Amino acid sequence: MANTMQFDLVSPEKRLASLEATQVQIPAAEGDMTAMPDHAPVIVTLRPGLLKATGVDGTVTQYAVTGGFAEINADSASVLAEFATVGDGQGTARAALEGFLEEARKRAGEAQGESKDVAEKFVADLVHLLEAME
Structure with missing residues (x-):
């Protein structure tokens, strides 16, 4: 081993x-x-x-x-x-992830049916990731 x-x-x-x-x-x-x-x-x-x-x-x-x-x-x-x-939670990394979150929230708002569930899960995972980086 x-x-x-x-x-x-x-x-x-x-x-x-x-x-x-x-x-x-x-x-x-x-x-x-x-x-x-x-x-x-x-x-x-x-x-x-x-x-x-x-x-x-x-x-x-x-x-x-x-x-x-x-x-x-x-x-x-x-x-x-x-x-x-x-994953230091600083500067460019955080700004990029916040940009992803903004776009994901927009797409989740426009999604319907099963796609909406997947999009909302992605938003929740991004929020959790940003919180973990603080």
């Missing part, structure tokens, strides 16, 4: 992380999950939330993500995020 796994986080703009990790906490659409070395292979959809990677030195780095996918297997966790930034 290996003690570490390769963790990579990329967004359309850039690569945010590539490091050896002991665990990665992922805000999956089905619920929060923790990927560790020797994890069973799985692909999950992300919801807005904080992704946390624990490095080999024990340092935990938080990343705010708004959606995307994570592919996990025994020796790696690769996250392809729609939008991701270091």
Whole structure:
């Protein structure tokens, strides 16, 4: 059993992380999950939330993500995020997330039926993410 796994986080703009990790906490659409070395292979959809990677030195780095996918297997966790930034709650990251929230609220107001439920859940997840970053 290996003690570490390769963790990579990329967004359309850039690569945010590539490091050896002991665990990665992922805000999956089905619920929060923790990927560790020797994890069973799985692909999950992300919801807005904080992704946390624990490095080999024990340092935990938080990343705010708004959606995307994570592919996990025994020796790696690769996250392809729609939008991701270091989750410090400051400056540009917060402004970008607030912009996403404003647009999501507008779309939720215009949506109907099952689409409205999904849109309102996305708004709630974004609000929770912004609160977690404070």
